[in-house]
Amino acid sequence: MIKGWIKSWFADRYDVDQIEEVIKGQVEKPLPENISWFHTLGSMSLFLFVSQVFTGILLLVYYRPTVHDAFESVKFIMTTTYMGWLFRQVHAWGANLMIIVLFLHMLRTYITGSYKKPRELTWVIGAALFFLTLVFGFTGYLLPWNQLAYWATTVGTEIAGAIPWMGNFIKTLLRGGGAVGGETISRFFVVHVIILPWVLFFLIVAHLFLVRYQGIATMDPVSPGKEPKLKEGVPFFPDHVLKEGIVFFILLGVLITLAILKPFDLGEKADPLQTPFAIKPEWYFLPMYQMIKYFPKLVGIFITSLGPLILVILPFLDRGKERNPFKRPISMMLGIAGLLLLVGLGMLGAVAETKKNFFGKTYEFDIYGIPRLIKANAGSSESLQPPQTPPK
Amino acid sequence: MKNTEDQNLEGPAVLKKEMSRRDFLDWVIKGGILATLSGMLFPALAYLWPVMGHGPKVDMEEVAALDEIPVGGFKKVFLGGSALLLIRTAQEIKAFSAICTHLGCVVDWDGPKREIVCPCHAGVFDLEGRVVSGPPPRPLPTYPVKVINGKVFIKL
Structure with a gap:
């Protein structure tokens, strides 16, 4: 039979038994008893990454990264090509x-204390993956070259320009010139389709290797010396793989449902001469964007960059031995406070510079997200200026 | 497995085909995964198939003004992603694909000799696009031309 023939072909050339043993060891690797549905979030991030690579390659076939063609090519993809x-x-x-x-995956890791010794590096690489994914989002957002993308990128790079001493240099480097234009689209394109995918790929390989090599963390306190290897537990296959399979299909369903029922508008083509009203970044940047508003430029940037920094070096700051969340009250309080801060700032950012109706009264939110009662149907007031001036 | 083999030795051959519950579920799962993957593959392949390959455009397109081309002269234009050669004779304007049917070089109009020549491998075509000499295997495709109000229109 053909299967046997292939097997013997390889057996004559490679040490198949040894390879099979390694694979078997990985497939049947025992996982600790505390492995839960929340432990599938990591593989779901991986699935989404793979999905992004495949759909990204498909989009690349018709996309053209120039000021002239970008918007039209995306429109072409959406209207003319099959699916x-x-x-x-x-x-x-x-x-x-x-x-x-990714955020939920980090949250799970935080709550179960899995980032503690000996898995500090896994956390640091994971945090780097999260921030690189945000950069992925930022660079990809510009590529359709529509009004929202153009101005969000203008504002975003303008914020980078406020960094002391080297801000202007960074801004010019990001934009590839004085203003967002053709050079910016080329740069963002290169970063988005070549540099980031490969950087992410190798970081994911390192992250996964560490996860497999060190095993999943238990809920036991950090052991003083080397952590003992887990001998018995829930086998990775089929027990955990089944969970992953189920979550995978749910996620796939959610993804396609959202894609069909809540599609993203392409909007209007970018017009460098016309700033639309109330420019805002994507929702995942809103908390940081809102935070910056409450402080003088320099202080704001310093404070907002503290958050990511603390997140990256978290395992070196928190040296407590306990992993069980019920035995880490301070960590949990800080975590909840951080979450509330993020959600609160995000919501303030979302309502800022909008008008909303509550109980028949119209409120106008200024750039700080503070509501002011106004009469219904009142015209726009002085305080409703966009937060950033358009580039010259 | 061993059990069924034992039975085969004595029992009828039909037993050999009996499927266990385990095999059935195995097929269902593998079949499901395969169906999912092929369901994803088909739209991707259909998406990759050239959109423009569905036939020529219906409309005529303006490619030049009549004044631009003297009698006996020519003009090369680029339309719908391919190069075209316009030649003005005493009576009319003719439009050919400027892509040599041999290896795809762009052909030129040799006015004095009244021939279309390919610079790469010395292919020669006449004013009807037919091969006169050289390696080209097929005549040059021609396109309908209309001249309206001094403007040249071509239908691809």
Whole structure:
């Protein structure tokens, strides 16, 4: 039979038994008893990454990264090509879901204390993966070259320009010139489709290797010396793989449902001469964007960059031995406070510079998200200026 | 497995085909995964198939003004992603694909000799696009031309 023939072909050339043993060891690797549904979030991030790569490659076939063609080519993908709209929507929603799933994955790791010794490096690489994914989102957002993308990128790079001493240099480097234009689209394109995918790929390989090599953390306190290897537990296959399979299909369903029922509008083509009202970054940047508003430029940037920094070096700051969340009250309080801060700032950012109706009264939110009662149907007031001036 | 083999030795051959519950579920799962993957593959392949390959455009497109081309002269234009050669004779304007049917070089109009020549491998075509000499295997495709109000229109 052909199967036997292939097997013997390889057996004559390679040490198949040894390889099979390694694979078997990985497949049947025992996982600790505390492995839960929340432990599938990591593989779901990986699935979303793979999905982004495939849909991204498909989009690349028709996309053209120039000021003239970018918008039209995306429009072409959405209207003319077979199912192109679906691939674009799955790519766009995949990006958003990836950030949510990554965040939940980090949250799970935080709550179960898995980042503690000996897994500090796994956490640091994971945090780097999260921030690189945000950069992925930022660079990809510009590529359709529509009004929202153009101005969000203008504002975003303007913020980088406020960094002391080297800000202007960074801004010019990001934009490839004085203003967001053709050079910016080329740069963002290169970063988005070549540099980031490969950097992410190798970081994922390192992250996964460490996860497999050291095993999943238990809920036991950090052991003083080397952590003992787990001999018995829930086998990876089929027990955990089954969970992953179930969550995978749910996620796939959510992804496609959102892509079809809540599609992203392409909007209007970018017009460098006309700033639309109330420019805001994507939702995942809103908390940081809102935070910056409450402080003088320099202080704001310093404070907002503290958050990510603390997150990256968390395992070296928190040297407590306990992993069980019920035995880490301070960590849990800080975590909840951080979450509330993020959600609160995000919501303030979302309502800032909008008008909303509550109980028949119209409120106008200024850039700080503070509501002011105004009469219904009143015209726009002085305080409703966009937060950033358009570039000259 | 061993059990069924034992039975085969004595029992009828039909038993050999009996499927266990385990095999059935195995097929269902593998079949399900395969169906999912092929369901994803088909739209991707259909998406990759050239959109423009569905036939020529219906409309005529303006490619030049009549004044631009003297009698006996020519103009090369680029339309719908391919190069075209316009030649003005005493009576009319003719439009050919400027892509040599041999190896795809762009052909030129040799006015004095009244021939279309390919610079790469010395292929020669006449004013009807037919091969006169050289290696080209097929005549040059021609396109309908209309001249309206001094403007040249071509239908691809």
